[in-house]
Amino acid sequence: MSRLVLKFGGTSVADIDRIRNVARHVKREYDAGHDVAVVVSAMSGKTNELVAWCREASPMHDAREYDAIVSSGEQVTAGLLAIVLQSMGITARSWQGWQLPMFTSNAHGSARIEDVNGAELVKRFQERKEVAVIAGFQGIHQQTGRITTLGRGGSDTSAVAIAAAIQADRCDIYTDVDGVYTTDPRVVPKARRLDKVAFEEMLELASLGAKVLQVRSVELGMVHKVKIFVRSSFDKPEDIDPHGMPPGTLICDEEDIVEQQVVTGIAFSKDEAQISIRNVEDKPGIAAAIFGPLADTSINVDMIVQNVSADGKTTDLTFTVPAADYQRSLDVLGKAKDKIGYQRLDGATDVAKVSVIGIGMRSHAGVAAKAFNALAARNINIRAITTSEIKFSVLIDAAYTELAVRTLHSLYGLDKA
Amino acid sequence: MSRLVLKFGGTSVADIDRIRNVARHVKREYDAGHDVAVVVSAMSGKTNELVAWCREASPMHDAREYDAIVSSGEQVTAGLLAIVLQSMGITARSWQGWQLPMFTSNAHGSARIEDVNGAELVKRFQERKEVAVIAGFQGIHQQTGRITTLGRGGSDTSAVAIAAAIQADRCDIYTDVDGVYTTDPRVVPKARRLDKVAFEEMLELASLGAKVLQVRSVELGMVHKVKIFVRSSFDKPEDIDPHGMPPGTLICDEEDIVEQQVVTGIAFSKDEAQISIRNVEDKPGIAAAIFGPLADTSINVDMIVQNVSADGKTTDLTFTVPAADYQRSLDVLGKAKDKIGYQRLDGATDVAKVSVIGIGMRSHAGVAAKAFNALAARNINIRAITTSEIKFSVLIDAAYTELAVRTLHSLYGLDKA
Numbered sequence: 001m002s003r004l005v006l007k008f009g010g011t012s013v014a015d016i017d018r019i020r021n022v023a024r025h026v027k028r029e030y031d032a033g034h035d036v037a038v039v040v041s042a043m044s045g046k047t048n049e050l051v052a053w054c055r056e057a058s059p060m061h062d063a064r065e066y067d068a069i070v071s072s073g074e075q076v077t078a079g080l081l082a083i084v085l086q087s088m089g090i091t092a093r094s095w096q097g098w099q100l101p102m103f104t105s106n107a108h109g110s111a112r113i114e115d116v117n118g119a120e121l122v123k124r125f126q127e128r129k130e131v132a133v134i135a136g137f138q139g140i141h142q143q144t145g146r147i148t149t150l151g152r153g154g155s156d157t158s159a160v161a162i163a164a165a166i167q168a169d170r171c172d173i174y175t176d177v178d179g180v181y182t183t184d185p186r187v188v189p190k191a192r193r194l195d196k197v198a199f200e201e202m203l204e205l206a207s208l209g210a211k212v213l214q215v216r217s218v219e220l221g222m223v224h225k226v227k228i229f230v231r232s233s234f235d236k237p238e239d240i241d242p243h244g245m246p247p248g249t250l251i252c253d254e255e256d257i258v259e260q261q262v263v264t265g266i267a268f269s270k271d272e273a274q275i276s277i278r279n280v281e282d283k284p285g286i287a288a289a290i291f292g293p294l295a296d297t298s299i300n301v302d303m304i305v306q307n308v309s310a311d312g313k314t315t316d317l318t319f320t321v322p323a324a325d326y327q328r329s330l331d332v333l334g335k336a337k338d339k340i341g342y343q344r345l346d347g348a349t350d351v352a353k354v355s356v357i358g359i360g361m362r363s364h365a366g367v368a369a370k371a372f373n374a375l376a377a378r379n380i381n382i383r384a385i386t387t388s389e390i391k392f393s394v395l396i397d398a399a400y401t402e403l404a405v406r407t408l409h410s411l412y413g414l415d416k417a
Numbered sequence: 418m419s420r421l422v423l424k425f426g427g428t429s430v431a432d433i434d435r436i437r438n439v440a441r442h443v444k445r446e447y448d449a450g451h452d453v454a455v456v457v458s459a460m461s462g463k464t465n466e467l468v469a470w471c472r473e474a475s476p477m478h479d480a481r482e483y484d485a486i487v488s489s490g491e492q493v494t495a496g497l498l499a500i501v502l503q504s505m506g507i508t509a510r511s512w513q514g515w516q517l518p519m520f521t522s523n524a525h526g527s528a529r530i531e532d533v534n535g536a537e538l539v540k541r542f543q544e545r546k547e548v549a550v551i552a553g554f555q556g557i558h559q560q561t562g563r564i565t566t567l568g569r570g571g572s573d574t575s576a577v578a579i580a581a582a583i584q585a586d587r588c589d590i591y592t593d594v595d596g597v598y599t600t601d602p603r604v605v606p607k608a609r610r611l612d613k614v615a616f617e618e619m620l621e622l623a624s625l626g627a628k629v630l631q632v633r634s635v636e637l638g639m640v641h642k643v644k645i646f647v648r649s650s651f652d653k654p655e656d657i658d659p660h661g662m663p664p665g666t667l668i669c670d671e672e673d674i675v676e677q678q679v680v681t682g683i684a685f686s687k688d689e690a691q692i693s694i695r696n697v698e699d700k701p702g703i704a705a706a707i708f709g710p711l712a713d714t715s716i717n718v719d720m721i722v723q724n725v726s727a728d729g730k731t732t733d734l735t736f737t738v739p740a741a742d743y744q745r746s747l748d749v750l751g752k753a754k755d756k757i758g759y760q761r762l763d764g765a766t767d768v769a770k771v772s773v774i775g776i777g778m779r780s781h782a783g784v785a786a787k788a789f790n791a792l793a794a795r796n797i798n799i800r801a802i803t804t805s806e807i808k809f810s811v812l813i814d815a816a817y818t819e820l821a822v823r824t825l826h827s828l829y830g831l832d833k834a
Contacts, residue, residue: 016473050493056433057497065503068511071494072489079486080474086482087475094485098515099562116560145516159773 002169003125007159010044012174012233013077016084018336023084024171024237025174026131030090032242035125039159040081042073047152048293063108067138067149071097074135074155078399082133089383095121097138097147102161103141104148110305111148113220114159118165123164125341134162143146154215164224171221171228172248173213178232179249180212182414183266187402190415191297193247193297196211201264204357204391227252254359262360262367263412268405270352270398273326274383276318277333280345283322290341299325303353303393305384309389310318314343320383320395323349346360351383352401354391356408368392374411419499419586420452420542422578424553427461429496429591429650433501440501441654442591443548445508449659452542453550454583456576459490462603464569480525484555488514491552491572499550514555514564516758519578521556521565521623528565529558530574530637535582536670542583551579563693573634580829581641588638590630595649596666597622599631599831600683604819607832610664611681615671621808635668644669671776679777679784680829682763683822687769688814690743691800693735694750696760699726706757707734710749716742720770722801731760736802737812740766741790768800769818772810773825785809787803791828797821 006029009023022038029036031234050070054061061197078094084094097104100120118179124130138153139148150157156173163171164362178193180202183190197205199222203215212230221228231248263337282288287306294301302320310316321329326349333345361367368387373396375382380403384395396404421643422442425439439455441699445451457462465485471478495511502509517537541547553572567574573590580588595610597619602608618641620632629647638645648665656665665711671677697703698796704723712717719737725731739747743766750762778784785804790830794801797820799811814823826832 016470019474053433053497054500056434056498060504062499062503062510065496065499065511068513072492075492076470076486078794079482080470083471083474083478084484086479087477093479094482096485128799355830 001033003166004029005037005039005159005163005166005171007039007170007171007173007177008041008258009155009156010041010047011066011176013040013042013081014044014079017078019084020122021079021237022081022174022233023088023132025233025296026085027088027090028242029238030131035129035166037134037168038081039134039136039155039162040074040077041136041155042077046073046076050150052296054108060229063156064146067108067147071135071138071147071149072140074137078133078135085131085133087391091128092133094133096135098145100134100142101142102139103142106141106144106146106148109145110146111141111150113139113150113161116161116165116363119160121166129286132160154216156214159218160217160220160224160226160228163226164220167225171226173211173228173230175230176220176233177212177230177233178247179230180251180325181266183268183409185404187268188406188409188415192414192416196250196252196257197264198257198259198359199251200254200390201359202251204355204388205265205267213251221251225253227256259366260360260382261358262364263356263358264360265357266405266408266412266414267355267357268352268401269367270354270401271323272320272395273323273329273347273349274320274395275326275329275333275343275347276316276347276350277340277345278316280311280317281341282315285315286340291335293336294329296334297328299329299332299414302385303384303395305386313385319352320351328360350398350405351395352398353393353395354401354404354408355391356412357391358412359390361390361392370411371408374407375404378403378407380407418450418452420583422454422456422576422583422585422588423582424456424572424588424590424594425458425650426572426592427458427464429655430457430459430595431461431499433497436494436498436501438654439498439591439650440505442650443502444507445654445659447546447548451659452546452583454551454579454585455498456536456553456572456579457494458553458572459494463490463493463497474581481563484525484564486553488552488564488566489823491554495550495552502550502666507548507572509550510544511550511552513552513672515557515562517551518559519556519575519636520559520566523558523561523563523565524559525563525565528558528567530556530567530578533582534579535579538579538583538807551575567671570631573631576635576636577634577641577643577645580643581637585643588643589647590647591650592629592647593650594629594647595652595664596647597668597682599681600822601685604685605683605826605832607826609833611666613667613669613674614681615674616668617671617807618774618776619668620797621772621805622682622694624682624779630668638668642670644673654673677713677782679775680773680775680831681777682774683825683829683831684774685818685822687768687818688740689737689770689812690740690764690766691735691737691768691770691812692746692748692750692762692764693733694757694759694762695733696731697734698758699732700728703757706735706753707750710737714749716749717745720801720803720812722803737770756786767815768812769815769821770810770812771818771821771825773807773829774808776807778807778809787828788825791824792821795820797824797826
């Protein structure tokens with residue numbers, strides 16, 4: 001017997017028929033004797049409707065009222081799922097964030113979870129095997145007593161926080177993909193589903209992982225050591241063995257991964273623009289002078305490469321920004337030219353970032369060197385390189401993205417047999 | 418400066434434009450210096466949508482889950498109105514039932530209000546002139562901490578309960594009619610709007626009043642002496658003098674009505690059926706034997722007429738039921754024939770009840786006699802008569818309903834000049 005948290009997103013609960021399908025997944029685990037807590041999102045489309053009303057009411061609106069309004073979507077789904085479960089003969093009740101309570105910060109609209117009280121849920125598991133159906137995405141600020149929301153996709157984070165609070169054996173995230181892949185299968189048909197990924201890798205997989213799971217929920221899982229299992233909501237509930245391990249990807253502590261691969265996955269992003277600042281003075285505070293104004297205008301800077309100055313006086317500095325922010329970035333930097341003190345500004349929008357991720361890199365030398373050789377052999381020019389402990393990224397011409405990803409995917413033995 | 422509760426129904430908050438209109442009503446009172454609490458219903462149609470989902474989830478559903486789901490409608494409207502008010506420069510915040518809190522019984526789906534805490538609202542009126550926007554229809558059960566709803570139309574009751582809790586000078590119910598009329602203006606074009614009606618009269622006006630205001634809210638107003646003002650939500654907010662008294666009907670204590678009319682209004686109901694039980698034994702317990710089985714099958718019995726037995730042995734007993742329950746009533750009584758002990762059962766569905774209401778009746782003799790004469794002069798046959806302190810009703814052939822109502826309306830001087 002295990003204790004499980006099951007999380008279902010908006011598409012899985014879009015109407016009563018789909019809610020019934022969710023209920024059958026719950027019933028399977030319940031019938032197998034597991035303690036079950038379910039976390040649900042709003043019916044798909046509902047949150048958008050509520051958000052649109054808030055905007056129509058006033059473009060600038062009180063985030064506290066926004067939260068009171070938008071949280072109602074999850075409230076409805078939780079109640080409906082509880083009703084369906086009861087109609088199947090399962091003891092179940094709905095819980096709203098304020099009822100648990102799930103205490104959060106008062107950063108309305110993007111609140112941070114501070115403390116979740118799972119005691120009552122556990123008591124009810126033990127006393128009457130009651131299934132808890134929890135409205136995701138929402139909490140309450142203890143001091144003001146007002147409803148908060150965790151921001152878009154916050155239900156994943158709710159689920160992991162609840163799993164931590166009730167010391168669940170696993171937090172199952174039911175989604176429209178059946179797991180995390182070594183890379184995007186649309187680009188590399190030979191991409192494999194990963195059975196296990198370490199939390200740190202999942203965080204670095206960024207572009208691959210973000211479509212599957214909220215980054216915050218992975219961080220939370222890492223801190224509280226909550227095993228997160230990404231699985232498909234499309235599998236027929238009755239076809240799954242509740243005692244076995246269905247297809248999916250387990251995101252877990254690296255210690256739980258026995259056979260650690262050197263490289264776990266290849267991520268890439270084409271929506272990048274490169275900006276280079278030439279002959280900038282090599283003096284303290286120069287990075288702050290450049291990136292301060294960009295941050296002030298909410299431009300998200302990614303790869304930053306600064307080489308050691310050859311003459312000790314000036315250097316070149318390269319970084320990437322989202323392609324959509326390219327022109328705005330040039331404008332911001334143009335205005336700050338005197339303050340920064342540089343000679344020339346250049347850049348390109350037709351660039352892509354390709355990243356290789358793997359915890360095994362830490363203990364294996366020469367992993368990146370292999371990649372540089374392989375890319376060179378394909379005549380792919382590397383514009384810039386950054387590295388971290390478990391990841392390295394190269395900036396290349398966008399036209400070579402697919403070729404580079406496929407080359408590296410094969411190189412590190414990720415291709416499916 | 419007064420303290421006011423303003424209540425707006427579903428049609429008044431059906432979309433953001435209408436919510437803006439509501440906000441202008443609030444602003445008018447706020448700008449005039451009044452303390453304002455607003456009670457809102459769900460956007461029209463929303464509650465029906467939520468109820469339909471509950472039914473689709475399961476025809477027999479947990480009323481606690483139903484309440485959690487259905488209460489979300491008012492939650493949304495309250496938040497949206499708070500946002501619009503803020504955009505007009507008015508300090509405002511939304512309150513849900515559990516936040517006030519408004520404690521109710523745990524009769525989910527039709528909970529009774531037990532206690533409303535208005536202290537925080539009053540503090541905020543005084544400290545920062547904050548407008549309270551309250552989700553109507555909902556409360557919380559103190560022991561279980563679960564959301565309750567008051568049943569359909571419960572927002573009127575919420576509004577009056579809040580008015581009592583904050584000792585409001587008046588509770589304004591904005592509705593799609595501009596007040597309570599002496600009778601249905603569609604039947605009697607000369608019907609007048611009443612400026613004032615006593616609580617007791619409003620309760621007896623039943624068929625007239627029920628379209629305007631929930632009966633429970635009137636009862637609550639009577640107990641707590643809350644002045645309820647029924648007024649039109651269609652009046653342009655800016656055309657109204659916040660210090661004057663706009664068109665509408667004030668429902669108040671009879672002591673507040675200086676010039677008491679003998680007759681206040683004429684109510685009628687055509688959806689009636691008459692059932693007569695002939696030659697029933699005149700012995701103790703016979704009424705219970707008849708009305709018990711009807712109550713058990715949820716048939717609502719209205720007028721009951723039992724005459725004093727002429728021979729001391731048997732009597733006839735007549736009563737009315739809703740026309741839709743006629744056949745079912747006959748079936749129930751047919752089955753219970755031996756137990757009740759009667760000779761014959763007869764009845765009619767083409768009957769109507771016409772009632773004359775007025776607190777002045779208490780101190781004026783011969784009010785009913787005048788009616789009987791006037792109806793006789795029109796050749797309208799009276800099938801049965803019942804009377805109470807402030808009302809009498811006659812049962813007549815349905816075909817004569819309009820004629821009877823118009824005759825009585827003129828008779829008691831209710832026609833508009």
